[in-house]
Amino acid sequence: LAQRVAFLAAAGEALASSLDVDQTLQEIARLAVPLLGDLCMVDLVDQSRLKRVATAHVVPDKAALLDDLRRRYPPSRDSPQPAGRVMQTGRFELLERITPAIVAEHTRDGTHAQMIGEIGIRSHLAVPLVARQVIVGVISLGISESDRVYGPEDVALVQDLARRAALAIDNARLYELAQTELTERRRAEEALRVSEERF
16 A cells, blocks of 8 residues: 555656656656556547557566557557547456457457567556546556456556546646747737837
């Protein structure tokens, strides 16, 4: 319990330390491994697609495999991948024990299934990132290097993390929007000033 409280405190600090969303979420993925799992992936909604912005794995070779997986099989709203399904339903997806049949159900083709097999995910949890009742992304965790499986306590902890992350993402985007509007207003005021001086 103390470890989990310490993790949420560290995650909160990381989320509050920067308005660079991608950099912050990469730090969250790094913090999540290995306490919450052996791997972590974070996807953000980019129009109608999901864009993977952070990955981490305890085994460096498998981290490279995760990156390759992201390039070759990016998740989307209509994909069978857990992140895609979470986007469709808005609910977390817990796969306590992953079997070959579950891998087949959640992958696009044989090569995709083979890559998941190489990563060796045994248990998986995907949770939506929700800000102001809108899904802004998905955080996914997996266990590949031990026999531990995810359960209700893990779901509660990751949902807590997801709430904090979604709020930080929303705040960063609102700040970015406010800065853009401020810049545009200054340009308009400058253009008006120049026009008035000319005439």
